[in-house]
Amino acid sequence: MRISFLHTIDGNQAVFEHAAINAGLLATQLRHDVRPDLREAVGQGLATDGALRDQVRDVVRNLADDADAVIVTCATLGPVVDSIQDWPAPVIRADVALAKAAATASAGKPIVVLCAVASTVDTNRALFEQHAQASGASVAVRLVPDAWAIFQAGDRSACLQACAHAAQEAYAQGAEVVAFAHPWMAAAGALVQGQRQPLDAARAALHAGLQTR
Known part of the structure; x- marks a missing residue:
């Protein structure tokens, strides 16, 4: 089992990694990407911007490579993630x-x-x-x-x-x-x-x- 995570706050990586290890996963089964720029873009009112949508799609698709699931840990990205349907692996919003x-x-x-x-x-x-x-x-x-x-x-x-x-x-x-x-x-x-x-x-x-x- 391999799980990838998309974070927008650096501190969340340790939180989710701790939970994953407690759930029986190994650190080698986890992959993290921290992208505060995506949260900032949504905060600037760009949630419906086509370029941002494409960027989130590309980041999540990259994380989905060789992963059984991708967990998006930032609620701010939720609307953008929901607007994209064709994911190659299950994408889970933590919220x-x-x-x-x-x-x-x-x-x-x-x-x-x-x-x-x-x-x-x-x-x-x-x-x-x-x-x-x-x-x-x-x-x-x-x-x-x-x-x-x-x-x-x-x-x-x-x-x-x-x-x-x-x-x-x-x-x-x-x-x-x-x-x-x-x-x-x-x-x-x-x-x-x-x-x-x-x-x-x-x-x-x-x-x-x-x-x-």
Whole structure:
């Protein structure tokens, strides 16, 4: 089994590689490409630009060579990826894999999605509600207070603690499933006390990728 990853944030490579190795894969079975320029182009409003679409297609096709699946770890690229259908290997959006996993795990009970960036709240709400419809689960998207400011200041430990605290609060308030919206939040799962662990995009995407075998 070989899995390729398209990242737009350098730190996500370690997050997904850690999840892959924990899932039983070897580092030699993984291939990564980090392209922050693609995220920046979408941020500049070029998501529907033909040249950007062609560039994303070429990058993903290259990653698909000799791969059983390609995981796109950046939600910003989602609309561009979805606009292209003729992939030579399964292409998995990590954010979609997480939303599907949350809907399945919820069994119709409340889902809480934790975000660190205000601009991602609406898009995550729409995505998770779309996949939760079949189960009838309610979806609440919450912003972790000060998490992004702490993250940008470079205090990773305090940021992860804030995310873990928010997850524990969500469980205490009745959430059946808690999902960390951003891949870098995954490490906060180990800090959450109790029997239940939040879902994260890295594990959800790897699980979906392994199902393509």
